[in-house]
């Protein structure tokens with residue numbers, strides 16, 4: 001992960017972002033793993049840590065990996081669930097909740113950690129599913145794991161048919177949920193301001209939404225400590241972490257708008 005904490009907040013960029021948001025009537029957030037980095041959850045393009053260091057997510061988050069070694073895949077998801085439960089939402093997630101209190105805001109996320117909802121965001125579309133939901137590999141049984149559930153590392157079995165449950169997550173090589181895609185397409189089409197937060201814009205079709213908004217009429221604000229393929233085409237860049245930038249933008253809006 002880029003060490004965002006060393007980056008300095010550019011107050012001019014913060015004010016510009018606040019100005020663009022204040023003028024907007026329909027805000028969409030396109031968020032990726034970076035918004036959860038400050039919650040202690042490794043992003044995808046950085047090397048994994050600890051016992052998972054020798055694996056890349058693509059080695060684990062695929063139907064082939066699950067068929068080959070379901071116990072290893074479940075152990076990885078249990079590890080990630082433990083990190084999520086321990087870290088919880090950060091100041092960036094909470095700032096988006098504050099923003100949604102006075103602005104029409106919809107979040108389209110590639111993240112499966114559920115931290116936007118845990119922070120209190122109500123209008124969220126999950127393009128890649130949710131790590132806390134599980135579905136049976138064989139029958140239609142579904143369940144949602146409770147965060148407090150003992151996180152062993154054994155594969156989870158279906159209570160109805162006894163077959164293996166799998167995380168209700170879109171794995172590499174699988175299609176995104178059609179309803180989520182349709183909702184996201186409509187939200188992006190209606191938006192007049194888009195915040196692209198913590199995504200490397202490398203994984204399609206999710207990255208196509210970023211390409212669409214950058215080529216469209218909406219103003220685009222990118223929050224990412226590192227440059228991405230669209231950094232040169234956005235209206236405003238904050239080259240710092242989301243947990244630094246978003247609260248600063250909310251504070252600038254509060255300062256500038258007595259009505260908030």
Ligand code: APR
Pocket residue numbers: 001002004031032033034035037038043044045046057110111128197198199200201202203223224225226228240241242243
């Ligand atoms: N704040 C904001 N952005 C950050 C922070 C931070 N604190 N720390 C890192 N970033 C940025 C990185 O610079 C990078 O551009 O977040 C981005 C994370 O990129 P990826 O790891 O590629 O994550 P993401 O873009 O969400 O990946 C998309 O790929 O592996 C699949 O399904 C998986 O949803 C994932 C998808």
